[in-house]
Amino acid sequence: MLIEFRVKNFLSIQDEQVLSCIASSSMVKIDNTVKTNRMVPRLLKSVAIYGANAAGKSNIIKAMFVMHKNVISDIQRDGVLYITPFLLGDDDNEPSRFEITFSIDNTMYQYGFSTTKEMIFEEWLLKNTRNKNKILFERIYNKEKGDYVWSSEDKECLEEIEDKKKFTRNNALFLSVSVLLNGKKFLDIYNYIKDNLKIANAKSKYSDGELFTLTKYKNDEYKDKINKFLQVADLDIYDMTIKEKRINTQKYKDEEHNTEIENNLIELIARTNHFKQDNKTIKSFPLESESDGTQEFLKLIGPFIDAMENNYIVVIDELEAHLHPKIAQFIVDMFNSQEVKNESCAQLIFTTHNTNLLNKNIFRKDQIYFCEKQNKATKLYSLFDFKTTNDNWELNYLLGRYGGIPNITNFVY
Numbered sequence: 001m002l003i004e005f006r007v008k009n010f011l012s013i014q015d016e017q018v019l020s021c022i023a024s025s026s027m028v029k030i031d032n033t034v035k036t037n038r039m040v041p042r043l044l045k046s047v048a049i050y051g052a053n054a055a056g057k058s059n060i061i062k063a064m065f066v067m068h069k070n071v072i073s074d075i076q077r078d079g080v081l082y083i084t085p086f087l088l089g090d091d092d093n094e095p096s097r098f099e100i101t102f103s104i105d106n107t108m109y110q111y112g113f114s115t116t117k118e119m120i121f122e123e124w125l126l127k128n129t130r131n132k133n134k135i136l137f138e139r140i141y142n143k144e145k146g147d148y149v150w151s152s153e154d155k156e157c158l159e160e161i162e163d164k165k166k167f168t169r170n171n172a173l174f175l176s177v178s179v180l181l182n183g184k185k186f187l188d189i190y191n192y193i194k195d196n197l198k199i200a201n202a203k204s205k206y207s208d209g210e211l212f213t214l215t216k217y218k219n220d221e222y223k224d225k226i227n228k229f230l231q232v233a234d235l236d237i238y239d240m241t242i243k244e245k246r247i248n249t250q251k252y253k254d255e256e257h258n259t260e261i262e263n264n265l266i267e268l269i270a271r272t273n274h275f276k277q278d279n280k281t282i283k284s285f286p287l288e289s290e291s292d293g294t295q296e297f298l299k300l301i302g303p304f305i306d307a308m309e310n311n312y313i314v315v316i317d318e319l320e321a322h323l324h325p326k327i328a329q330f331i332v333d334m335f336n337s338q339e340v341k342n343e344s345c346a347q348l349i350f351t352t353h354n355t356n357l358l359n360k361n362i363f364r365k366d367q368i369y370f371c372e373k374q375n376k377a378t379k380l381y382s383l384f385d386f387k388t389t390n391d392n393w394e395l396n397y398l399l400g401r402y403g404g405i406p407n408i409t410n411f412v413y
Helices: 055-074 155-167 176-179 187-196 209-217 220-232 292-308 327-337 393-398
Strands: 002-008 017-020 046-052 096-104 107-115 119-127 133-143 147-151 195-198 238-254 259-275 282-286 311-316 349-350 368-374 377-382
Touching: 002 055, 017 195, 017 209, 017 377, 046 055, 046 220, 046 327, 055 107, 055 147, 055 187, 055 195, 055 311, 055 349, 096 187, 119 147, 119 176, 119 220, 133 155, 147 155, 155 176, 176 187, 195 292, 209 259, 209 292, 220 238, 220 292, 238 282, 292 311, 292 327, 349 377
Parallel strands: 046 349, 046 368, 195 311, 311 349
Antiparallel strands: 002 017, 002 096, 096 107, 107 119, 119 133, 133 147, 238 259, 259 282, 368 377
């Protein structure tokens, strides 16, 4: 599970900003939290981030995406560092810094790095053992020596470092390189970041959420679950029919066998089935004829079911895009109310403008974050920081009592 994410000097973010999923000691809506064991703190199942347009809330999501992308890119050997520092101060030439704290099998880990577009300056992996952080590996660039200083407090990790560090480029992450070179010591950490952290934006849920949902729909077990969600969400869809269409994309010649091979792709064609007014006869429509909100819901529901079943961390920008506020609340409630399985839990981190969700009947105070610009830089802070007795969070937010809203001045045309 995600415990904490930190980012510094990236896009609109200048000073270090912290998104924490650690729950406060409050017992209010305790079902919105999960406790695994004494070594891992009680964690939040979902976190919502509010803020004005251009306040930087999407940049928190982008920072998580960039951290994830840079870990994966070294496995793909493209060697590109996807970094844009804060440009409105004096930090352009300073490294950007990313750190994620998470738990695997009830053990806490911290992984992070500091980097410019050209090179990695620091990289570290810590393991929390009996409330003490143990360095599994650390590399720090020494400018005077023109080389890295490596360290580890674990003998087996140190052996892997000695074996792999000479193959680690200045613009490559050691975590990724060690896995690329068949190292086993850090494989679980790499795989967790790669596979369990699912980051999407408003245009691409799980890269292609609609295809993901339709592919899953071909499985009878998933089909039943998706149908139930479609019916609960009151979308007037009984079920769907999925057909495969083979697309001949190109032909190429296999020189070794002197034959021509067709490279075929499969396109999934979906039709939604509805009851007519007699509630007996079924009429079908192409999926693209459904409303934007219905299509958006289908993009989300397959990945979200998958996330809950596999205890993934879903990070999404603008959750409510094209969705009715009640549907957005339904999705949030899915994550908040789910039962804990295998001593773990899925999490939902999202940005939103949907003020209907600013409600004590949906969230705890520590689940709500706000973004606003202060001296042109993004500041991220929690509703929990406000000691207010007025529980009408939505009204307070719209009145500007928490910040994070646009400062619109009078305009004469």
